[in-house]
Amino acid sequence: MTSSTTDFLATARRVIAAETEALTMLGESLGQSFADAVDTILRARGRVIVSGMGKSGHIGRKITATLASTGTPAQFVHPAEASHGDLGMVTREDVALVLSNSGETPELADIIAHTRRFDIPLIGVASRAQSTLLRQADVALVLPAAPEACGNGIVPTSSTTMTLALGDALAIALMEHRQFTPDQFRVFHPGGKLGARLAKVSDLMHRTLPLVPSGTPMGEALITMSQKGFGVLGVTGPDGRLEGVITDGDLRRHLDGLLSHSVDEVMTRNPRTIAPDALAEKAVAVMNAKKITSLFVVDPEGTGAALGLIHIHDCLRAGVA
Template sequence: MSEYLNTARRVIETEMAGLQQLAGSLGENFDRAVEIMLAVKGRVIVSGMGKSGHVGRKIAATLASTGTPAQFVHPAEASHGDLGMVTKSDAVLVLSNSGETPEIADIVAHTRRFAIPLIGVASRAESTLLRQSDVALVLPAAAEACGNGIVPTTSTTMTMALGDALAIALMEHRQFTPEHFRTFHPGGKLGAKLSRVGDLMHADMPLVSEATPMTDALLTISQKGFGVTGVLDPRGHLSGIITDGDLRRHMQGLLDLDAASVMTRAPRTISPDALAEAALEQMQGSKITSLFAVDKNARPVGIIHIHDCLRAGMV
């Protein structure tokens, strides 16, 4: 094993040990912190300096994307006017490994002056930050992974994990669903995976009746550009689909037939409320390129093509 791999494994194992210590140290103060955040009528303001600030930005983003309105406020900028962002309807989460970072003094004082709930995260219970806090979350005295205690490694990992724990506890209490999550993640692969068929489907569908001559059905297939056409029975239900394979199988005398004679009956369909990912899985599994979305009465309401899923960034 190389020296580099030895270092990598030592770092990861050291940080894992810190996370285990953190998990074992949590108690009623964690519950109190969650309850404060749940009761907030405004936002959870997250603040921290240096590495704690970088972690704080991530925690604020995670809270905001999982149903807890949150915003990161840089402590130095807060001292130069941004304290106006912190109101009496908010709660403040301040991160500082030492609990003595000079730049956090003004935002801490602001919370005390206006009776704004303050949750402090630090590694020293006797630090100024935790003594001033309404709820003190103490990070355990775990070794930093650098070996000499200089580089914030295990401490920042624990702080990040603590932020995730708070966010998920709040999320589960609020019964935050994938649909809620999609509201905050409309873009990127996450948004695509949580899209509904109804979000991607086309309402202008290729459709013909069972009695339609194949000369007209071929025209519909060509005009709509999906390579297929749905076939409707007299009640307007989707009774079949005509694909390239159906055309090849009925090549002999094709133009003398009607749609009902050529179509594949009982085609695969999907609900417009289904996840688009389910539609993609069905198309890939069945080696087809299009699916009709039908309502509860088997009437077609749209068509989704595998290219729609690709364009949405699902794969």
């Protein structure tokens, strides 16, 4: 390891240690004002309007996205643009969450004044309790006096990390209070890996099914099995309940005199199935554990009727597996 590499690693560890300490200080400093901020947002009938300048603005955009994706409608309003007409986006139904490390950022003056003029609840986040922002705020969230990780106190590092973590804490507290479910989360995350992980079996299953009734001769069953192309066949009873499945493995095991049998003699009874509202990830786990490539989806209300079929390839295409 070269001396420069050693220096770089030492710097990285020092920065991370400083920010870790800042987060510990933040956690210990939280009190009634944090609960008041959550209550203020819960009472609002509109959105959380997040605003901040510079690095605080960048953090504010991320907080906005986290709030919006976890059940709290939110919108970022740039303070400079707010002074040129975007204040019209901030209504009496909203609550403002304004971020500034110093609490004296001049570009925030107009949005602060707007909240005071129209009696819009204002939650301020800053490091100085006596700053203009926190003195004007209905709820003041004071960041602890943690040193910036840059070592000279001029680069926003520890302060932005604390602000980001505080925004995450607000979002999760609101989410848990609202009992925000994974299903609701997926509504706002239909794409990407998150959307795939939260996909339900019903989102991916086929509804045109390879089914034959009990007692069907294997000659007819093979035609149906070949036409559907899933490599599996379901066998239903008189009441429509899925009684068994026939796979390629079942065919090989009964190859001798196969066409002289009925489906009841060849099928595997009491097959493994899954409910339509189960996560597709669960279906993949079952298929992997049982070393199978497809699962019939059955009625969860107890009728046992086959509603669909999910194949491992469907999960792969959707990015689940």
